Amino acid sequence: MTAPILFRDVRIFDGSGRGLFPGEVRVVGNRIDTVAEGDARLDDNGTQVIDGHGMTLMPGLVEGHAHLTWPSSVERVVNTMKLPLEEHLLVTAQNARITLDYGFTSAYSAGSLGERFEVALRDMIDAGFLPGPRLRASALEKGAEGVMGVPEGHDATHDRDIAGLRRYVADMKALGCDTIKFLMSSDEGFAPGGAQILMYSEEESQAIGEAAREHDIWLACHAQAAEAVKRACRAGFRAIYHCTYADEEALDMLEARKHEVFTAPAPGLLYARVHDAQSFGIGEAEAKRMGAVSGLELMAEVYPKMRKRGIRVLPGGDYGFPYNPVGRNARDLQLFVDLLGFSPIEALVAATRHGGELMALEVGEIKRGKLADLLLIAGDPTADVSILQDKARIPLVMKDGGLHRYEVGQRERSFDIIGRGSI
Numbered sequence: 001m002t003a004p005i006l007f008r009d010v011r012i013f014d015g016s017g018r019g020l021f022p023g024e025v026r027v028v029g030n031r032i033d034t035v036a037e038g039d040a041r042l043d044d045n046g047t048q049v050i051d052g053h054g055m056t057l058m059p060g061l062v063e064g065h066a067h068l069t070w071p072s073s074v075e076r077v078v079n080t081m082k083l084p085l086e087e088h089l090l091v092t093a094q095n096a097r098i099t100l101d102y103g104f105t106s107a108y109s110a111g112s113l114g115e116r117f118e119v120a121l122r123d124m125i126d127a128g129f130l131p132g133p134r135l136r137a138s139a140l141e142k143g144a145e146g147v148m149g150v151p152e153g154h155d156a157t158h159d160r161d162i163a164g165l166r167r168y169v170a171d172m173k174a175l176g177c178d179t180i181k182f183l184m185s186s187d188e189g190f191a192p193g194g195a196q197i198l199m200y201s202e203e204e205s206q207a208i209g210e211a212a213r214e215h216d217i218w219l220a221c222h223a224q225a226a227e228a229v230k231r232a233c234r235a236g237f238r239a240i241y242h243c244t245y246a247d248e249e250a251l252d253m254l255e256a257r258k259h260e261v262f263t264a265p266a267p268g269l270l271y272a273r274v275h276d277a278q279s280f281g282i283g284e285a286e287a288k289r290m291g292a293v294s295g296l297e298l299m300a301e302v303y304p305k306m307r308k309r310g311i312r313v314l315p316g317g318d319y320g321f322p323y324n325p326v327g328r329n330a331r332d333l334q335l336f337v338d339l340l341g342f343s344p345i346e347a348l349v350a351a352t353r354h355g356g357e358l359m360a361l362e363v364g365e366i367k368r369g370k371l372a373d374l375l376l377i378a379g380d381p382t383a384d385v386s387i388l389q390d391k392a393r394i395p396l397v398m399k400d401g402g403l404h405r406y407e408v409g410q411r412e413r414s415f416d417i418i419g420r421g422s423i
């Protein structure tokens with residue numbers, strides 16, 4: 001067994017919502033063994049000491065709406081969503097490593113472009129053969145290809161009768177998926193007016209929900225129209241993404257299920273279409289046509305209400321486009337602060353503690369007994385969440401007690417300056 005690791009001279013953000021406090025943290029095996037506060041010193045006998053030089057120690061981030069199979073990343077632009085299977089699976093594995101490099105130690109999938117890609121990838125990561133975040137693996141994103149511009153890859157290979165839907169849910173459980181993603185509504189990005197087009201009837205939604213409960217598998221959905229959100233709530237969906245057009249009744253239904261439901265708006269894609277996609281052929285008019293401008297405005301109305309109602313809203317989502325690449329996911333925390341009315345600490349809690357609840361794993365908090373997924377950050381993210389977008393300011397990424405990235409020793413001089421300079 002490797003020696004316990006002791007983090008010394010760190011300021012701790014523990015994921016609970018309280019501000020930074022000085023302390024020390026000891027990791028034994030893959031768990032957090034002790035958290036000492038203030039001037040208390042832990043015994044360093046027999047431990048590997050990591051001197052944080054006053055940096056922030058925080059829980060690993062959770063990407064609440066991940067698409068590791070969407071090909072583009074900060075390392076490479078891929079101008080298609082569909083690659084030959086072999087390349088696609090390998091790019092997906094690369095994206096998993098990039099996601100972890102950037103401090104996301106967990107990822108909850110919101111749909112895959114390969115039927116067993118994420119199941120196979122999750123098992124390879126869990127066995128320690130490939131680097132990547134803890135992964136809740138999804139089946140394909142299901143909808144109805146060709147309806148209201150729904151693109152290729154969202155094909156309904158399941159039969160669209162009740163028995164076929166039930167069989168599909170059972171089959172995905174048998175494949176080893178943790179979650180299944182349905183397009184409960186189409187999207188403005190697929191075709192103008194698409195957000196209001198419902199893809200599954202009440203009866204179909206209920207059948208999907210019942211089958212999922214029977215087979216013990218989670219349900220996630222893309223839901224733009226208010227009625228899509230309501231249908232997903234009534235059917236017992238666990239992750240309900242976007243909710244852009246949620247009305248008061250939809251918000252009431254989400255609030256009534258706030259202990260079991262999670263949402264993620266995924267503002268990053270819309271933001272990128274408005275601000276970062278010109279060189280990819282999406283100008284102002286196109287961004288408007290795709291509903292990106294109105295979508296951001298609606299989110300800015302809906303999500304502050306959700307937060308006030310205590311509905312768990314998670315950052316992340318829809319990274320993997322050339323203009324919104326995997327690796328840029330932490331930008332969502334800044335968008336939560338700038339656009340959705342979250343304080344920096346609220347955005348951090350959403351990406352850590354609430355993320356851990358979404359994963360249903362003992363992650364997302366620095367607390368005795370929790371799994372040791374930890375980041376060292378040069379600077380104070382509770383004052384400025386934008387620093388999380390800079391990989392150079394995340395010199396250490398620990399997952400499950402193991403050091404995935406550890407660049408403190410080589411670069412501690414410069415980090416020392418950044419870390420202390422921003423106190």
Ligand SMILES: [Zn+2]
Pocket residue numbers: 065067110241266317318
């Ligand atoms: Zn998505």
